[in-house]
Amino acid sequence: MFSLQKWGLGAVCCLLLILTACGGQSSAPQDTNASGPSGSGSTASGKLKDVKVVLDWTPNTNHTGLYVAKDQGYYEEAGLNVEIVQPGEGGADQMVASNAVPFGISYQESVTQARTQGVPLVSIAAVIQHNTSGFAAPVDRGIKSPKDFEGKKYGGWGSPVEEAVMKSIMELDGGDVSKVQNINMGDADYFTAVKRDIDFAWIFYAWTGIEAEQRGEQLDMLYVKDYSKSLDYYTPVIVTNEATLSSDPELVKAFMSATAKGYQYAIDQPEKAAEMLSKAVPELDKELVLASQQWLSPRYQDDAAQWGVQKAEVWKNYADWMYERKLLDKPLEAEKAFTNDFLPQDGKS
Known part of the structure; x- marks a missing residue:
């Protein structure tokens, strides 16, 4: 249903198109709308402050902690x-960089591109500690290692990042x-594409891989983090903008306190958390949501001291990797990106 190209690389490509529009400013004009970053917590009259958080794509288990925090009243608290x-x-x-909304879901690769172009995005939490994405192929394609990509058809978006990662591990x-023959997948989902005209694609296992399991379709999965420490980056992340951080740090603190509770609940009780996501987004396949949540919940925090923590070396390693491959115009100031x-x-919390 959801490929990494649609979730991640597509987002990077879209961001690159709007970099110039953002003007490289370190802050954006204040939004006086209630959903913007001005003011934090409850108002003087005791009313709740209206705040928006924008997803990267269609709701899925990467986002469960947000839905749990809403369902359990953590945000209201x-x-x-x-x-x-x-x-x-x-x-x-x-939307986040322009200050139209204060919070959103993004990716380390996207934030890295943005920061080096002067776009004021800042990552405030890693949703998942380690990169769960990789190249996936039906087992009948015989792709057991990166060298096996030779002579095969890859379905993607034509982004330079895709070829650079593939080249690096190959x-x-x-x-x-x-x-490797590159084919633009267009709007096709992974399962349609591999039956039609490709041999492998880049996916997040937590969703597309689990869906393959449910379909009884065996995959060979090559996680990119297994081939390079530099490719074990944070994807996805929660972002805000520099204007919100400077003008209303209490809002950021309140939002993250409640959101962290939501993800901790999803870590501790994946089945109940899956129910909350399915209730909030009934069009999702409930069985897929449950199976995906059970697989992903222990990976939110993984080996970190707590959910959400980010390390400077992870940001630096990936940015250096990108710069060395001419995917960035200049080195990243990693300490300012998160x-x-x-x-x-x-x-x-």
């Missing part, structure tokens, strides 16, 4: 009335990326 919205034509990054295995300052102290 923090003085917030949070509305979870889907991105407009320009994408979530553009070279480690003695492969030649020029021997912050852990708004996560609950000592893991407590």
Whole structure:
């Protein structure tokens, strides 16, 4: 249903189109709308503050903590009335960077591109500690290692990042990326595309991989993090903009306190969390949501001290990798791209 190309690389491409429009400013004009970043917590009259958080794509288990926080009243306890919205034509990054909404779901690769172009996005939490994406192929295609990509048809979006990652891991295995045929998948989902005209694609296992399991379709999955430490980056992340951080840090703190509770609940009780997501988004396949949640919940925090924590070395390693491959115009100032300052102290909300 959802490929990484649609979730991640497509978002990067959309962001690149709006970089110039953002003008590279370090802050955006203040939005006086209630959903913007001015003012935090409850108002003087005791009313909840209206706040929007924009998703990167269609709701899925990457987002469960948001829905749990809303369902369980964690946002209300923090003085917030949070509305979870889907991105407009320009994408979530553009909406957050322009200060149209204070919070959104993005990706380390997208934030890295943005920061080096002067776009004021800042990551405030890693939704998942380790990269769960990779190249997936039906087992009958015989793709057991990156070298096996040779002579095969890859379905993607034509992004330079795709070819760079493929080239990087193929070279480690003695492969030649020029021997891979690239095909634009368009709007086709993974399962349609592999039956029609491709052999493999880049997916998030937590959704497309689990869906394959449910369909009884066996996959060979090559996780990119297994081939390079630099490719074990954060995807997805929760982002805000520099204007919100500077003008209303209490809002960010309140939002992250409640959101962290939501993800901790999803870690501790994946089945109940899956029910909440399915209740909020009834058009999703309930069995897929449950299976995906059971697979993903232990991976939200994984080996980190607490959910959401980000490491400077992860940001630097991936940005250096991108810069070395001419995917960035200049090196990233990693320490400005993310912050852990708004996560609950000592893991407590």
